[in-house]
Amino acid sequence: MIRRDINNLMKPLICIAGQNSIAVNGLRLVIERYPECRICYIPSNADKGLNHWQPSLIKKAKEWNVQKVDLEDIYHEEELIFISLQYSEIIKTRKFKSKHLYNLHFSKLPKYKGVYPAIHSIINGESEAGVTLHYIDDGIDTGDIIAQQVVNIEIDDTARDVYIKQSECAFKLFEIYLEHLIEGNCFTYPQPALGASYYSKTSINFSELHFDFNKTAFEIHNKFRALNFREYQMPVFSNWQILKTEILTEKSTQKAGALLEETEAYFVIATIDFDLKLTKDYYPALWLACEQGDVARFNHAVSFIDNLDLRNQHGWNALIIASYFGHVEIVQKLIEHNVNINMTNYKGTTVLMYALSYFEKTGNVAPFKLLIESKPDISLRDDFGKDIKDYIVEKSLNQLLSVIS
Known part of the structure; x- marks a missing residue:
């Protein structure tokens, strides 16, 4: 009313x-x-x-x-x-x-x-x-x-x-x-x-996204980029999310849809007219490595990543994930790659707040201290109006007050 x-x-x-x-x-x-x-x-x-x-x-x-x-x-x-x-x-x-x-x-x-x-x-x-x-x-x-x-x-x-x-x-x-x-x-x-x-809403079935490669490179390129909206879905080819596509100058000589080349970084497929390059999306592999603490997989994925600060559909980026799961070596590597130490999720939760959650669960202060050494902005407040000091006091973790001072 x-x-x-x-x-x-x-x-x-x-x-x-x-x-x-x-x-x-x-x-x-x-x-x-x-x-x-x-x-x-x-x-x-x-x-x-x-x-x-x-x-x-x-x-x-x-x-x-x-x-x-x-x-x-x-x-x-x-x-x-x-x-x-x-x-x-x-x-x-x-x-x-x-x-x-x-x-x-x-x-x-x-x-x-x-x-x-x-x-x-x-x-x-x-x-x-x-x-x-x-x-x-x-x-x-x-x-x-x-x-x-x-x-x-x-x-x-x-x-x-x-x-x-x-x-x-x-x-x-x-x-x-x-x-x-x-x-x-x-x-x-x-x-x-x-x-x-x-x-209408039924014009696209997002649960079944198929690609018809018996089309021109331009048509296929358009379909891939039209479905590229990370917060909702990403296009997939051969069990890989596809980050981007590029129409090459080479005319296709093989049957449309034929896989002409696959490297660690991309696929090349034939179309009705021009060959099309499909770049593999390594962000899911990066985020999984940060969650599991898999340093080898992290090192491999990083070589194919342009923006380490990119957030996933839940608002978490690589540093947030690694900090929350307490993987100090990966946190250190990300800091060395000059990631944004003040990155937040969509609700304003800072990386330091995620490291605090890890400390609360495990008693391991190493990720928290490592982040503090990089001098994050400890005055940042989340959507609930709280900063890192507020959460330390609220959770009765006062031993960390000296760490942030």
């Missing part, structure tokens, strides 16, 4: 519904520009109130003391301005008294209505993607268009790369048009029928 204030009843109610950075940044902008208005939010179902690779709208809204509501709470609001920023539910406009219902869709409509627009844009060989601000009607991303912007899709961009570009572009568009949305003076035009496309 919406909180009522007799002095604010005539002011618009601005509702931000959605998830991820676009919704968080959008809500922040509304608060900054319209503090006199009533403001509320509706999170997507996937938002559990904790940051992941994207920030949590629930978490930020709580920090800003913004009221959380359900759709049913706002249907009757005549002065409602509803803005969907990556909201996951279908909006039924007939239930709303207000007609000021807007959506920021991550495609250049009328193309790529529905879901996975970045993935489908890449698979289809597009050179640009876009974002569209439009009215919400009873269709799926079919409302009249208010404004659009485009972003380039480079030849090696992955779905993750395109999504980040779209998120940044979408917020810029939102900044420009927020005042028009609030005042209700948007110029619009209907979406054309020609060039339109739509993709």
